[in-house]
Amino acid sequence: MTVLKVVLCGDGGVGKSTLTRAFLGREPPERLTVGADFYTYEYKGKKFLIVDIGGEERFRFILPLVAKKAVGLIYVFDLSRPSTLFSLVEWDIHAKATAKPGAITFVIGNKADLKRKVDNAAIEEVCGKINPVKYYESTALDRERVRKIFNEIFNTIASRTS
Numbered sequence: 001m002t003v004l005k006v007v008l009c010g011d012g013g014v015g016k017s018t019l020t021r022a023f024l025g026r027e028p029p030e031r032l033t034v035g036a037d038f039y040t041y042e043y044k045g046k047k048f049l050i051v052d053i054g055g056e057e058r059f060r061f062i063l064p065l066v067a068k069k070a071v072g073l074i075y076v077f078d079l080s081r082p083s084t085l086f087s088l089v090e091w092d093i094h095a096k097a098t099a100k101p102g103a104i105t106f107v108i109g110n111k112a113d114l115k116r117k118v119d120n121a122a123i124e125e126v127c128g129k130i131n132p133v134k135y136y137e138s139t140a141l142d143r144e145r146v147r148k149i150f151n152e153i154f155n156t157i158a159s160r161t162s
């Protein structure tokens with residue numbers, strides 16, 4: 001069986017691990033991700049390898065290695081920290097350098113429960129450069145919605161890959 005790789009990217013502390021683990025029905029992470037965490041997930045007869053990268057600068061060297069041949073890229077930023085949105089452009093360039101050509105990309109603005117400091121124009125500008133299939137907003141406080149978003153993402157990836 002082919003394993004379809006999906007990589008979560010984005011700056012440290014934006015909530016990548018919290019969202020991933022909520023989707024998988026697990027407890028929130030106890031601390032920042034060191035290097036990368038790997039999870040397997042089966043859906044519609046397809047097996048996914050979910051790679052949750054540590055967003056800290058010092059782990060950035062891992063990205064081209066783990067993004068290799070990825071079919072899905074999920075970019076997460078923090079709606080209360082504008083710099084995390086703008087840095088997605090860099091994440092995108094480096095992830096797409098080794099991901100499969102045409103990798104299916106999604107952007108998630110997380111921490112919607114906090115005071116919003118990113119305006120829609122900025123999100124549109126960044127999404128214009130990245131060209132995601134869809135943009136979502138989430139908060140880890142609503143695990144049900146997080147699961148919905150991720151189900152939709154994996155459904156899209158599953159239906160567009162063979």
Ligand SMILES: Nc1nc2c(ncn2[C@@H]2O[C@H](COP(=O)(O)OP(=O)(O)OP(=O)(O)O)[C@@H](O)[C@H]2O)c(=O)[nH]1
Nearest residue numbers: 012013014015016017018032033054055111139140
């Ligand atoms: N208020 C709020 N806090 C959140 C949300 N999502 C995550 N957090 C908190 O943000 C902190 C960082 O979350 P992580 O999931 O570890 O972030 P990460 O992107 O995996 O960070 P790295 O592993 O360093 O890349 C934790 O204290 C979480 O509880 C959210 O939607 N709202």
Ligand SMILES: [Mg+2]
Nearest residue numbers: 016017032033
């Ligand atoms: Mg993490």
